[in-house]
Amino acid sequence: MAYSHRTVLLEPAIDALLSPAFGRRSAVPAADAPPPDGIYVDGTFGRGGHSRLLLSRLGPRARLLVFDKDPAAIAEAQALRAADGRVEVVHDGFATLDAQLDRLGIDRVDGVLLDLGVSSPQIDEAERGFSFMRDGPLDMRMDTSRGQTAAQWLAEADQEQIKEVIADYGEERFAFQIAKAIAVRRQSEPLRTTGELAQLVAGAVRTREKGQHPATRTFQAIRIHINEELAQLAHALPAALTRLRAGGRLAVISFHSLEDRMVKQCFAAAAHPGRDRARLPIPERDMPQPYVTLLGRVLADEAEVADNVRARSAVLRVAERTGAPLSPEQAAGFVRLPGRPSAPRRAGRAAR
Numbered sequence: 001m002a003y004s005h006r007t008v009l010l011e012p013a014i015d016a017l018l019s020p021a022f023g024r025r026s027a028v029p030a031a032d033a034p035p036p037d038g039i040y041v042d043g044t045f046g047r048g049g050h051s052r053l054l055l056s057r058l059g060p061r062a063r064l065l066v067f068d069k070d071p072a073a074i075a076e077a078q079a080l081r082a083a084d085g086r087v088e089v090v091h092d093g094f095a096t097l098d099a100q101l102d103r104l105g106i107d108r109v110d111g112v113l114l115d116l117g118v119s120s121p122q123i124d125e126a127e128r129g130f131s132f133m134r135d136g137p138l139d140m141r142m143d144t145s146r147g148q149t150a151a152q153w154l155a156e157a158d159q160e161q162i163k164e165v166i167a168d169y170g171e172e173r174f175a176f177q178i179a180k181a182i183a184v185r186r187q188s189e190p191l192r193t194t195g196e197l198a199q200l201v202a203g204a205v206r207t208r209e210k211g212q213h214p215a216t217r218t219f220q221a222i223r224i225h226i227n228e229e230l231a232q233l234a235h236a237l238p239a240a241l242t243r244l245r246a247g248g249r250l251a252v253i254s255f256h257s258l259e260d261r262m263v264k265q266c267f268a269a270a271a272h273p274g275r276d277r278a279r280l281p282i283p284e285r286d287m288p289q290p291y292v293t294l295l296g297r298v299l300a301d302e303a304e305v306a307d308n309v310r311a312r313s314a315v316l317r318v319a320e321r322t323g324a325p326l327s328p329e330q331a332a333g334f335v336r337l338p339g340r341p342s343a344p345r346r347a348g349r350a351a352r
Contacts, residue, residue: 007049016251017111023295037061038110043094046119069143095235108245135195159183170221238331246323269334292319
């Protein structure tokens with residue numbers, strides 16, 4: 001079944017960045033308020049659905065920085081830039097937010113949107129190697145101009161590391177059996193295509209949740225590892241929080257539990273920095289002040305899920321910066337990265 005690209009949680013994400021009423025029951029937005037002229041960041045441009053709607057609601061002097069690793073997405077972003085001078089394009093991941101803002105001479109921004117994971121066009125293009133439903137080269141790189149492919153990693157990583165990646169990033173209970181099957185297979189023939197890997201995993205997984213392909217978790221895990229997705233998110237969250245001006249908002253859309261857990265824990269730690277000292281005899285005036293206000297969580301409604309099955313696992317979380325000073329070191333302390341798989345053991349293999 002072919003999918004056309006549909007931007008997930010389109011209206012809620014842009015409302016999260018711009019609407020004074022978002023997350024506040026008592027707030028009444030001004031009907032005649034002029035469109036804002038601030039600086040905003042779309043950390044995952046994709047095919048530009050969020051960016052285009054955001055631009056339609058921003059003022060003429062606003063600036064929108066769009067990031068993406070995918071060369072196809074960057075080509076789309078450059079076309080938008082040619083049509084709208086408010087857009088600035090960065091061919092890199094959102095983990096470089098701090099460095100790119102420094103390069104552009106920007107100290108603070110008014111809003112940051114991160115739409116995590118793989119995009120629908122990447123899944124639908126068999127040659128990108130993300131889908132177990134479409135046979136193609138076993139690539140899985142979001143940026144096809146650099147880095148190691150999934151096929152190269154599976155050929156070189158030892159069995160223990162493959163097991164840890166699949167267990168940690170895919171939360172796959174048959175990780176050992178899958179890693180062993182991969183190790184045995186490559187002794188005679190390397191894995192080259194998504195179809196070959198999907199078939200191998202299906203043979204190693206004894207049971208699976210109803211409606212889920214046996215290779216779902218394995219493909220997710222390898223993709224996360226190849227693109228260092230959780231490490232990238234661990235860099236981006238504190239950078240975004242420290243760069244937001246008071247009243248600025250960070251909106252994050254995640255699609256699986258590891259991402260969402262990181263975002264949820266980060267936001268909670270920033271909103272309640274004194275929670276671990278709540279029972280100590282410390283005057284309230286001496287307790288650390290909240291760095292963010294939590295504006296809530298949004299899930300796709302039934303109508304959106306019916307129209308776009310890929311929206312069913314999407315979770316949007318939103319936080320608004322307070323005026324409390326926040327250092328990069330403090331912000332980094334809010335992020336808890338899931339356990340990382342061990343480094344490759346083969347001599348001469350440098351860490352990526």
